[in-house]
Amino acid sequence: MKMSDLLHFTAKSLWPEAYATDNTPQLIAGPCSAESREQVLATAEALDHHGVKLFRAGIWKPRTYPGQFEGVGEKGLPWLTEVRKKYRMLIGTEVGNAKHVELALRHGIDFVWIGARTTASPFAIQEIAEALKGSDIPILLKNPLSPSVGLWLGALLRLIEAGSKKVALIHRGFDIGTHTALRNTPLWELISEVRQVAPSISIYLDPSHIAGHKNYLPKLIQTAYHLHYDGLMLESHIAPNKALTDPAQQLTPDELAKLLHTATPSEVAQLELLRDQLTTTDNQLIDRFAHRRLLSQEIAKVKQSLRLQPLQEEQYQLRLQQLQATAEEYHIPADLLSQLYQLVHRDSLEIQSGEKKCTNTNFSTSQHTITLSGLRFFAYHGLLPHEKRIGNTFELNATLHFPATEVMKSGNLEKGINYAEVYQLLQQEMRIPTELLETLTYRILQRLGSAFPLLTSATVTITKLAPPIPSFDGEGVSFTATANYKKE
Known part of the structure; x- marks a missing residue:
């Protein structure tokens, strides 16, 4: 199966008619991690009170460092089936390998999702796809951490080739290697690209993992409504401050209900999110520029000891050519790059020549x-x-x-x-x-x-x-x- 085949692929409906939501994004909610039977049932009861029909909870938690809470494992699966029995919710959890799939199917889990780290591994995805053969449960696939549409859709193709028809994607944001106001960068334009390649595949937004903190959730949900996402996967915990994983990004069920009730589609919210990230980027530029000026001072000391002049014309031209080539790869206009580099280089020469002096001494910096x-x-x-x-x-x-x-x-x-x-x-x-x-x-x-x-x-x-x-x-x-x- 090729990427182009996604244009003509038609996925089956994920949910039975009784659980589907009309005209508004489908909601999946529940705690980041299942921590205890009491915590799971209390959260489910509160979410059921607010009309939530699809309940999620992580049983196996992939963590960066050993020794961190990695989920309760198989013993938590009966807690989820008890949620279904008591509150008639559909229940789902994350799977990271074939063993997880086997246990989830054995306990009658209604749907599963595949996390960002697993999506990035073709071997792991193939193993999961094979383990799911013959089942008819919905599978939701989160984007990989890196902003690679090919890696994401390649994983989707593996699931479809193995026979899965109830498939959807979850947009949980990307790690682009720099700190931003949000935990993960949305890169909304990549989602537009995915929709063009796979028009029939539902896309859910995971605002919890994009935000990293509940303060950003309102803007993200307003943006989800504006951009017509098919669903939302939100983390909700009965007592977020006691959560063993990601406490800052989880809402109480009451907070979740209030937020969804008051949220409306907003292009302004998307603009504000982008401005938040732009502000962070601007601050990073200042930080990098300050660091560059420190390096210029160090270079000045070395040049003085070597009795070299501040301006090394050959070195300047070589570096400018290298930067112009890099700028071209990122579609940065050559004249803009030249102007910026000339300004930065002039500042560096002034530092190395000792021309910039601070003349204002009417202040104290003792502490x-x-x-x-x-x-x-x-x-x-x-x-x-x-x-x-x-x-x-x-x-x-x-x-x-x-x-x-x-x-x-x-x-x-x-x-x-x-x-x-x-x-x-x-x-x-x-x-x-x-x-x-x-x-x-x-x-x-x-x-x-x-x-x-x-x-x-x-x-x-x-x-x-x-x-x-x-x-x-x-x-x-x-x-x-x-x-x-x-x-x-």
């Missing part, structure tokens, strides 16, 4: 503050045995104070504090299981003082997002401590 906020870590801190075994999600905020005059004047990071190194230190300490937050905080403050002699003070706050307190309904339990470092 500087670096803040690392909202850092999330999954770790095994706690007194109770199950905390040491199952783990928990922690949020860490750190504020560091130090004199910054030298680093601001020189532009030499070695005369300041590198926040990337601070993060690495925090990451290392959070990996060490510790019974008390107080002990953990003390150890971090002690290491910060040893690792960064410039520090005058530091404040660290660690929050346990799901403390082992019966019926706890808060945002978490925090401990904060401040250290003042004496300089001899």
Whole structure:
């Protein structure tokens, strides 16, 4: 089967008539992960109250690092079948290999989806396609992490070739290698391309994984309505702040119902999302330009020691030609590239010639503050045995104070504090299981003082997002401590 065959392929309807939604996107909702029978049933009951007919929950969770919560596995499948029996919902889960498919079919799961990491592996997709032969359940295929339409549709073709007719796609955003306002970049234009190649294939939007935080969900859902997506897959948890996976992007069932009730198609929402990403990109450009200026200062020192002139005409022309060739691949106008590079190069020459001096001395920069906020870590801190075994999600905020005059004047990071190194230190300490937050905080403050002699003070706050307190309904339990470092 070739890519062109998708133009003429007609997929079967995914859902029985009693479960289909007319005129509005089909909704699939449920927790990111099935964590316990009580959590699954409580979430399902609340979603059923709001009319949700299709229930999702991850049983097997592909995680980046070992030791993180990877799902409850097969024991969670009966929890889903109980949801179907009690609330007459169709139930679905993610499958990542043939064994998952076998177990899902054995327990009568009504539909499955294939995650982004699995979609990227032709071997895994072929194995799943073969395992699904002879079944007639709906299969929803998420896009791969990389923005490759060919990889995505190639996986779809494998499923169709193996006999699957009830197939659909899920747009969950792409990892384009740079940080944006959203967790994953939508790349809406790629979805238009997919629709042209496979016009009969339904496309669902997964705004939860594009957003990464529930604050962006309204704009994404408004955009989904405007762009006529066939369905939505949204993550909903009875107590998101206690979720073992992706707590920030999950809504309570009540929040989900309110959001869907008030959402309307909006082209403005799509524009605002694009502007959010543009702002982030602009900030990244400034960051990269500042880094380039630091490199120019280092180059100036080396040229001085080699007794070279700031302008090396041959090197300049060679680099300009290389950039123009790269710009052509990305369809950037040659004259625009030339103008930008001339401006940047002129600034570099002025730095190397020592022509730019700061003449305004009417201010003081004796202290500087670096803040690392909202850092999330999954770790095994706690007194109770199950905390040491199952783990928990922690949020860490750190504020560091130090004199910054030298680093601001020189532009030499070695005369300041590198926040990337601070993060690495925090990451290392959070990996060490510790019974008390107080002990953990003390150890971090002690290491910060040893690792960064410039520090005058530091404040660290660690929050346990799901403390082992019966019926706890808060945002978490925090401990904060401040250290003042004496300089001899």
